[in-house]
Amino acid sequence: TQLLEQSPQFLSIQEGENLTVYCNSSSVFSSLQWYRQEPGEGPVLLVTVVTGGEVKKLKRLTFQFGDARKDSSLHITAAQPGDTGLYLCAGAIRTGNQFYFGTGTSLTVIP
Amino acid sequence: NAGVTQTPKFQVLKTGQSMTLQCAQDMNHEYMSWYRQDPGMGLRLIHYSVGAGITDQGEVPNGYNVSRSTTEDFPLRLLSAAPSQTSVYFCASSYSGGFRGELPGTQYFGPGTRLLVL
Numbered sequence: 501t502q503l504l505e506q507s508p509q510f511l512s513i514q515e516g517e518n519l520t521v522y523c524n525s526s527s528v529f530s531s532l533q534w535y536r537q538e539p540g541e542g543p544v545l546l547v548t549v550v551t552g553g554e555v556k557k558l559k560r561l562t563f564q565f566g567d568a569r570k571d572s573s574l575h576i577t578a579a580q581p582g583d584t585g586l587y588l589c590a591g592a593i594r595t596g597n598q599f600y601f602g603t604g605t606s607l608t609v610i611p
Numbered sequence: 612n613a614g615v616t617q618t619p620k621f622q623v624l625k626t627g628q629s630m631t632l633q634c635a636q637d638m639n640h641e642y643m644s645w646y647r648q649d650p651g652m653g654l655r656l657i658h659y660s661v662g663a664g665i666t667d668q669g670e671v672p673n674g675y676n677v678s679r680s681t682t683e684d685f686p687l688r689l690l691s692a693a694p695s696q697t698s699v700y701f702c703a704s705s706y707s708g709g710f711r712g713e714l715p716g717t718q719y720f721g722p723g724t725r726l727l728v729l
Contacts, residue, residue, distance in 0.1 A: 502652065509651065533718070542615075542701050542720025543654070588653055590718075598669055599644070599718070601654040 503527055504589055504602035512608045513579055521574045521605045523589035530592050532565055532572045533599075537586040579609045612637050617702050617721035624692040624728045632687040632724050634702030642705045642716065643685040644669070645677065647698040648723075654701065660685055692728045700724045 504525045513519055523532070531550040535543035547556050549565035549572065556563045560583075562575040572589055589602040618633045636643065644659035646669075656669030660679040674696060676688040685704075689696060701723050706716035 504653075506653075540722075542703070542723055543718075544720070545717045548717075590654075598656050598659065600656070600670070601646070603651060604653045 502603050503600040504591055506587075506589060506602040506605050508605060509603065510606050510608075512610065515580060515609055515611050516578050519576050519579060519607070521587055521607075523572045523574075523602050525570050525591065527591075527593060528569050530569075532569075532589060532591045534563055534572070534574055535588045535590065537588060537604075543586075543588055576607075579607075581609045581611050583607060584609050614638065615702055615704055615719050615721035617700075617724050619724060620722065621725050622727070624689075624726065626693060626728060628692050629688070629690050630692065632689075632700055632702075632726075634685045634687065634721060635683050636685075636704040636719070637683065638704060638719065639682060640704035640706055640716070640719075641682070642707055643679065644703050644718075645675070645685070645687045646701045646703065647671065647696075648701060649698050657687065657700075694728045696726065697728045698726060700726060
């Protein structure tokens, strides 16, 4: 059983549409990160959130950390083909020394 | 800076063979880790290190050994390869792990090693 569950697992949308990816857990995290991974490469960090309720914006991407620090969401406005990739959330457990990754959301933006 | 480098890029092993996956970073990062990535399961932590001489187990450590004799290098050893170890392996490094309330550093990932065990 994965500590962090992401939904949806696959998402295929038209260019210009909006979308939201969810990252959920029953555990509390001291911090949570979002990564994007392209085929044949390692993940690249997009953002880190550390405060419950925190919202961060990165151009057309909006990241939110849940008030209880158990969940997070990634919202993309007006998706573009360059947004295509695998999106991964990762959380650090407050009392542990490990980073746990989510199951991943594979996004395809069709021109 | 070269960042995080991994060798080899591809490897095919027979069941029972041993091998070492190499990982090196030139950013003077304290925290290094090894992950495996399998379809539909994201990345799972195998082993990690918070500094030279210190290693600990992650989620899926069985069948793998690590050591950290220097800050720069963090090799992963498969002592007796099994088909269940077929996967893509990523090494990552950062200034800090982000646990115990500290702000996590950016994890920089290597390009990965694709391993097939027959």
